[in-house]
Amino acid sequence: MKELRNTREIINECYPEFPETILNAELCRAMARIEGRSIKQALKAYAQARIPKxxxxxxxxxxxxxxxxxxxxxxxxxxxxxxxRMESALAKTFGVKRA
Structure with missing residues (x-):
C-alpha cells in the first residue's frame, strides 16, 4: 500500500462509503432540481436505497x-x-496533514 499523504486520502482509502454517500446525495439533489422534482422526496428515496449498501x-x-x-x-x-471529525482525529492522533 502506498503511503497516504493527507487525511482526505486516508478517508477515501479506508472509509470510502462516507465521501461516496456525500457525493451521491449531492448529485441526487442537483438532478432533482434540474428535473423539477422534489429535492426532499429525491433525497429520502436516495437514503432508503443507500441504507442496505x-x-x-x-x-x-x-x-x-x-x-x-x-x-x-x-x-x-x-x-x-x-x-x-474523522479528519481532525487523524490529524491529531497520527499527525497527518489535513487535506
Missing part, C-alpha cells in the same frame, strides 16, 4: 434519519461534519 453504523443512522426527516438536506451536512 453501507456498513458504517453512524452513516447508516444518518441515512435512516434522512429517509424520514422533514429536512433531509441537513443530513448531508451531518455526514459531512462526521468526515470533518
Amino acid at each position: 453501507v456498513e458504517s453504523k453512524p452513516l447508516k443512522g444518518a441515512l435512516e434519519q434522512m429517509a424520514v426527516s422533514l429536512f433531509p438536506e441537513t443530513e448531508i451536512n451531518r455526514i459531512r461534519a462526521c468526515v470533518g
Whole structure:
C-alpha cells in the first residue's frame, strides 16, 4: 500500500462509503432540481436505497434519519461534519496533514 499523504486520502482509502454517500446525495439533489422534482422526496428515496449498501453504523443512522426527516438536506451536512471529525482525529492522533 502506498503511503497516504493527507487525511482526505486516508478517508477515501479506508472509509470510502462516507465521501461516496456525500457525493451521491449531492448529485441526487442537483438532478432533482434540474428535473423539477422534489429535492426532499429525491433525497429520502436516495437514503432508503443507500441504507442496505453501507456498513458504517453512524452513516447508516444518518441515512435512516434522512429517509424520514422533514429536512433531509441537513443530513448531508451531518455526514459531512462526521468526515470533518474523522479528519481532525487523524490529524491529531497520527499527525497527518489535513487535506
